[in-house]
Amino acid sequence: MSEHQIQVSIISYLDRVLPSTIRAVGVSNNPRSAIAGAKEKARGMRKGFPDILLTGAFHGLLEVKQEGSYLRKEQKEWRDFLASQQVPVAVVRSIEDVRETLNGWGIRTREAA
Template structure:
């Protein structure tokens, strides 16, 4: 990709992945986005942001949880952390990803459809050939 062209945002990459997986994954697969983004409005007071995060944690939201949960029949699960081209994985993400991997569920950081395809194929998931 040329340095003159704008690189896609994390959201744009995630949507590309979702469009591709809807076509490429085996029938009966489920892909879910774990909505664990930050509190959005920077104009919120410090107290309101603290309450928001406390409520999220009380509801079971884990800091650093991967963006996409991919479930493929018969019972294979892979978690994908979506990052933009130069996006970094936070220390919370590294720690939680290690814990999830240790529990036997693969977690991978992906920045493109090509990377996601390679990860899923390496996990033994048969993919249909599609063009986007």
């Protein structure tokens, strides 16, 4: 599965199971051209920022990766910065990874209820 397909399945899963006090938002961070990239950067897009934001009663971030792929330099920098600020951040490769991450963060899902 591509990272895009994995993220789509994760967003669908989160929409079904997150409590009503938390929402998931996909972060668009893949400009289609150099011009689009320059415009997005000017609007505040930052290279390497995680793919999914959880917000509401809980704030955390998920970086989606394909099996066998690893964080790029900018993604590691974001992970380390966020962790230094006590912001929960995790790399996930599957719905099972997300399920384990949410459990580890103490988020009681509708699936677990």
